[in-house]
Amino acid sequence: MIKRLSFIIIIVIVLSSSGILGQMQVTNTLTLEKAQRVADAAEQRAREENWNVVIAIVDQGGHLIVLRRIHGVQTASIEIAIEKARTAVFYKRSTKVFQDRVSEGEHAILNLPNMMPFGGGLPIQFNDVIIGGIGVSGVTAEQDEIIARAGLAAF
Numbered sequence: 001m002i003k004r005l006s007f008i009i010i011i012v013i014v015l016s017s018s019g020i021l022g023q024m025q026v027t028n029t030l031t032l033e034k035a036q037r038v039a040d041a042a043e044q045r046a047r048e049e050n051w052n053v054v055i056a057i058v059d060q061g062g063h064l065i066v067l068r069r070i071h072g073v074q075t076a077s078i079e080i081a082i083e084k085a086r087t088a089v090f091y092k093r094s095t096k097v098f099q100d101r102v103s104e105g106e107h108a109i110l111n112l113p114n115m116m117p118f119g120g121g122l123p124i125q126f127n128d129v130i131i132g133g134i135g136v137s138g139v140t141a142e143q144d145e146i147i148a149r150a151g152l153a154a155f
Contacts, residue, residue, distance in 0.1 A: 030132035042151030053138030084121030084135030095121030120144025
């Protein structure tokens with residue numbers, strides 16, 4: 001027992017002195033439960049306003065986790081919402097930033113990969129790390145953004 005405890009103490013000392021323990025990080029991921037909570041809050045806000053939208057939640061790799069489609073929304077909003085969420089993750093910022101830049105004449109942005117330059121896409125962060133994104137489509141870009149922000153508030 002004493003040998004085992006001594007061995008564990010030596011390992012901890014070696015790892016501490018080599019800096020390995022200091023480099024270890026806890027990885028936070030966007031679970032299905034958390035993604036559903038974000039989608040629930042966004043959907044609630046959309047329904048309060050009688051806005052028919054699609055709400056997409058993606059993980060840190062841009063992979064779809066949750067998709068909500070309120071009856072009556074245009075079919076195109078499915079792909080648009082997913083792309084807004086991916087853009088927010090891949091570029092680590094609100095898609096409204098790109099909408100504003102295009103409006104100011106920076107049309108080259110439209111040639112960037114995975115780009116959806118319309119408001120309504122926001123990154124989901126935990127401890128200053130992007131772990132996913134939310135994208136909303138179906139009403140105006142400003143209204144999509146309001147719904148997305150309501151979803152984030154529940155996170």
